[in-house]
């Protein structure tokens with residue numbers, strides 16, 4: 050198997066299908082179908098399917114999660130807020146992974162990471178409830194040593210570092226600063242024995258430097274893939290992203 054085969058285990062790609070549902074919901078149609086998107090994504094080389102059931106159900110709906118769960122051949126990574134409703138829902142659906150994320154009703158997208166240090170008892174209780182249901186728990190946090198340490202103390206085995214500030218950087222030096230911060234956070238997590246993932250705002254020309262960080266296990270990417278699919282097709286967009294990630298990880302510099 051070529052190392053550039055889309056299913057190469059060098060670095061995993063979790064394809065976030067939220068904005069397939071956004072497009073569907075914009076017209077109240079049944080298409081594009083998130084179930085079909087998930088299955089085609091797996092076929093194209095996705096290592097996991099990520100989906101965020103927001104409290105306002107602005108994109109993914111409960112029925113999408115319920116329909117997709119039994120059909121996946123890879124893994125479901127369900128993103129959910131730390132609320133009793135979401136934790137109970139996740140315990141019923143039993144995805145392989147649940148990523149606990151912060152949520153603000155009026156935000157356009159997830160603006161930052163969980164404040165695990167401040168909400169420690171609530172988050173630890175959620176982690177324990179999910180783990181009792183056999184679910185691996187990840188905490189979506191900023192690359193902040195305080196949050197990383199608190200995350201490890203909850204007993205969650207995985208963290209996902211929010212790369213939004215890196216993605217939104219306006220200047221080269223700001224981007225390099227954010228990249229260094231992300232890398233330091235990743236090393237901190239690895240040092241605490243955690244599996245470390247990353248994601249948010251990554252696209253076809255900013256993902257390379259993040260994917261090249263050797264300690265990252267998985268990147269979760271959604272919005273940019275859905276956008277690229279408009280021009281080159283869903284499966285091509287996934288294959289292209291996976292190939293870029295793997296090339297970056299292997300130190301292959303594409304022209």
Ligand SMILES: CC(=O)[C@@H](O)[C@H](O)COP(=O)(O)O
Pocket residue numbers: 065067100101103108128150157158159189248249271
């Ligand atoms: C938690 C996270 O970073 C993604 O799930 C992101 O939230 C995608 O969904 P939105 O664009 O609705 O924020």
Ligand SMILES: NCC(=O)COP(=O)(O)O
Pocket residue numbers: 065099209247248249250251269270271272273
């Ligand atoms: N956890 C991040 C994620 O799933 C995808 O975020 P984005 O690529 O849609 O910004």
